[in-house]
Amino acid sequence: MDRLTIETRVIEFLRTVTGLDSFTAETDLFDAGVTDSLTMMDLLVFVETEFLVRLGFTDLTPDVFKTPQSLADLIAQRLASAQQSMAA
Amino acid sequence: MADTDPLALILSGGPTHLGAPDLTHQSGVAALSRIAQAASHLGRRFETVAIDQCCAPAITTKSVCWTYAALLSAARVVASRLIANPLFRPGDRVVVLLPNSPEYVAGFYGALLAGGVAVPAPPKTEAGALRAIFASTEAVAVVADSAVMKSRADLQSLTRETVDLSDATAPEATSDGPVHDFTGNELAAIFFTGGSTGSPKGVMLSHRNLLSNARSIQQYLRITSADRPLSILPFHHAFGNSVWQSHLLAGAHIVLDGQTSFPETLIEALVRHECTSLSGVPDLFRMLLERSSLGQTRLPNLRYMAVAGGALPHDLSLEMSRRITPAEFFVMYGQTEATARLAYLPPEYLGRVPGTSIGRSVPGVTLEIVDEHNQPVAPGAVGELRATGENIMLGYWRDSAGTAERVRSGWLYTGDLASRDAAGWFSLQGRSSSIIKIAGFRVQPGDLEDFAVRRLEAIQAVAVPCDTADFGTRLALYVRHGTTTRNLTLSEMIARCRAELPRQMVPEVIQVVDEFPLNQALKIDRPLLKRLAEESRAGSRRALA
Numbered sequence: 059m060d061r062l063t064i065e066t067r068v069i070e071f072l073r074t075v076t077g078l079d080s081f082t083a084e085t086d087l088f089d090a091g092v093t094d095s096l097t098m099m100d101l102l103v104f105v106e107t108e109f110l111v112r113l114g115f116t117d118l119t120p121d122v123f124k125t126p127q128s129l130a131d132l133i134a135q136r137l138a139s140a141q142q143s144m145a146a
Numbered sequence: 147m148a149d150t151d152p153l154a155l156i157l158s159g160g161p162t163h164l165g166a167p168d169l170t171h172q173s174g175v176a177a178l179s180r181i182a183q184a185a186s187h188l189g190r191r192f193e194t195v196a197i198d199q200c201c202a203p204a205i206t207t208k209s210v211c212w213t214y215a216a217l218l219s220a221a222r223v224v225a226s227r228l229i230a231n232p233l234f235r236p237g238d239r240v241v242v243l244l245p246n247s248p249e250y251v252a253g254f255y256g257a258l259l260a261g262g263v264a265v266p267a268p269p270k271t272e273a274g275a276l277r278a279i280f281a282s283t284e285a286v287a288v289v290a291d292s293a294v295m296k297s298r299a300d301l302q303s304l305t306r307e308t309v310d311l312s313d314a315t316a317p318e319a320t321s322d323g324p325v326h327d328f329t330g331n332e333l334a335a336i337f338f339t340g341g342s343t344g345s346p347k348g349v350m351l352s353h354r355n356l357l358s359n360a361r362s363i364q365q366y367l368r369i370t371s372a373d374r375p376l377s378i379l380p381f382h383h384a385f386g387n388s389v390w391q392s393h394l395l396a397g398a399h400i401v402l403d404g405q406t407s408f409p410e411t412l413i414e415a416l417v418r419h420e421c422t423s424l425s426g427v428p429d430l431f432r433m434l435l436e437r438s439s440l441g442q443t444r445l446p447n448l449r450y451m452a453v454a455g456g457a458l459p460h461d462l463s464l465e466m467s468r469r470i471t472p473a474e475f476f477v478m479y480g481q482t483e484a485t486a487r488l489a490y491l492p493p494e495y496l497g498r499v500p501g502t503s504i505g506r507s508v509p510g511v512t513l514e515i516v517d518e519h520n521q522p523v524a525p526g527a528v529g530e531l532r533a534t535g536e537n538i539m540l541g542y543w544r545d546s547a548g549t550a551e552r553v554r555s556g557w558l559y560t561g562d563l564a565s566r567d568a569a570g571w572f573s574l575q576g577r578s579s580s581i582i583k584i585a586g587f588r589v590q591p592g593d594l595e596d597f598a599v600r601r602l603e604a605i606q607a608v609a610v611p612c613d614t615a616d617f618g619t620r621l622a623l624y625v626r627h628g629t630t631t632r633n634l635t636l637s638e639m640i641a642r643c644r645a646e647l648p649r650q651m652v653p654e655v656i657q658v659v660d661e662f663p664l665n666q667a668l669k670i671d672r673p674l675l676k677r678l679a680e681e682s683r684a685g686s687r688r689a690l691a
Binding site for chain 1: 405406407408409410411429430432433437438439584585616617620636637638639640641642643644649650652654
């Protein structure tokens with residue numbers, strides 16, 4: 059799955075959860091009010107079921123969860139390294 | 147807004163570096179009457195502790211440390227400004243609209259030292275709800291800071307006064323009215339709870355309520371001035387309030403750091419500040435267990451962690467206890483109507499009791515299980531849990547009917563079903579009323595249903611709790627629209643919920659239905675709706691398993 063598809067799906071999910079169509083790749087998640095603990099839990103479960111990646115505690119940082127873009131970067135990176143290890 | 151609007155006091159300025167505050171410059175009589183009052187007046191008690199602790203740290207934030215002297219000085223500045231206001235009379239309500247901070251504490255105790263009543267409210271309180279609180283309490287002042295004021299369009303029209311907390315030259319607060327007949331049963335604070343869209347209930351707590359519950363908590367958690375809690379619960383909520391009050395009244399050092407949404411930041415804060423305890427709601431411990439290095443990172447200073455504000459599944463409590471050993475894990479139970487705490491499970495019993503156990507009453511509280519005729523039931527039988535003690539609320543603010551429903555002959559009827567075993571241990575057996583707990587907040591599904599009819603164009607709505615292993619408890623909302631109106635789309639409904647409801651009331655799932663399923667009695671089959679919501683929720687997770 060390419061990075062852009064991932065980003066689009068993350069944005070799509072955030073639009074569904076918040077009902078706000080204004081979400082873009084650069085929307086600040088904190089300002090958009092989605093970093094409360096209840097929404098964070100939803101977002102984590104979404105990422106893990108949608109992309110089949112596991113986010114460890116070191117991934118749960120304000121930097122990773124800054125924008126849909128930064129989150130998509132991490133997911134793409136994780137998927138790429140999973141593929142590499144499968145190929146090896 | 148109307149001319150009866152409260153005055154906005156905008157707190158600013160950092161902590162002052164003071165030596166020991168003293169009482170010597172007061173007249174002998176005033177000083178004496180204060181000392182007499184200190185036993186039963188919450189503000190005066192804090193004053194006594196602060197004078198005693200003086201240069202010890204009281205609250206450390208990410209950027210600054212406030213000593214007890216600085217905190218007391220700030221509270222006195224707030225008090226003197228209230229007293230200087232010609233509209234202010236003893237007993238008047240002061241809304242404290244601040245995030246967890248030293249300023250919040252200065253605002254809360256400042257209101258009390260001025261002889262007023264503190265009304266804590268979250269800075270993000272929905273505009274309509276805040277207006278209702280102002281109107282119902284007839285608040286003369288609201289204490290905030292510039293960030294809170296900036297974030298709220300609804301407060302722009304208030305008259306403002308800036309209060310410099312570092313102003314050590316502020317005149318000493320003197321509200322020496324008739325102090326000799328102060329009993330401690332006077333109203334100290336009103337905590338608004340539960341209904342957020344409907345009519346919120348104001349729980350009235352006296353000085354005695356707050357002091358006695360703080361004392362009970364200090365006793366069973368063995369809190370001393372050596373303690374250093376990492377404090378993450380909202381101060382304006384009964385549970386969070388009980389944590390900061392019981393520690394400040396013990397001369398302990400409160401740490402405000404870390405972000406609950408990022409659990410590892412809490413572990414880092416516990417390490418960095420050498421914290422001795424952490425109290426939280428069940429969701430916090432789910433996150434810590436699943437998403438942090440808890441159990442791997444050494445926490446040598448930790449004495450205990452404690453959960454309340456809803457039920458953490460027993461296996462997770464056991465897992466918590468295992469991960470933090472030799473520190474202890476306390477399971478606790480309480481209600482705002484009981485100031486905060488009613489029962490706790492001594493950690494050494496955690497592995498030996500049923501998963502629904504709430505242990506035994508905290509010191510100074512008596513618990514009983516009664517049947518519908520208010521008669522105590524035999525061991526093992528299920529009935530309503532009732533409680534009595536000095537921590538039971540004065541009642542609901544301006545709601546004598548609501549009060550009479552919950553407090554009868556000195557007993558608080560908790561609305562929880564429970565049983566007591568032969569050894570005297572209590573177990574919860576469900577709720578007799580429809581209230582549920584989400585992220586530690588009390589939620590009435592009926593309030594969401596009312597909201598759906600009022601704001602989501604539903605002609606009928608049903609809200610049910612939905613419990614899943616991953617998420618804990620959330621709400622699911624089923625709505626039926628009329629056929630004539632242009633109906634809101636799902637995302638419009640969700641956006642409106644998120645904009646206008648407190649987070650814990652926002653439903654996890656909204657489903658539009660044409661008809662509601664009925665049971666044999668031709669009533670809406672709520673258990674079926676609950677099951678359907680839970681199945682669709684669990685299904686979304688199954689892919690990973």
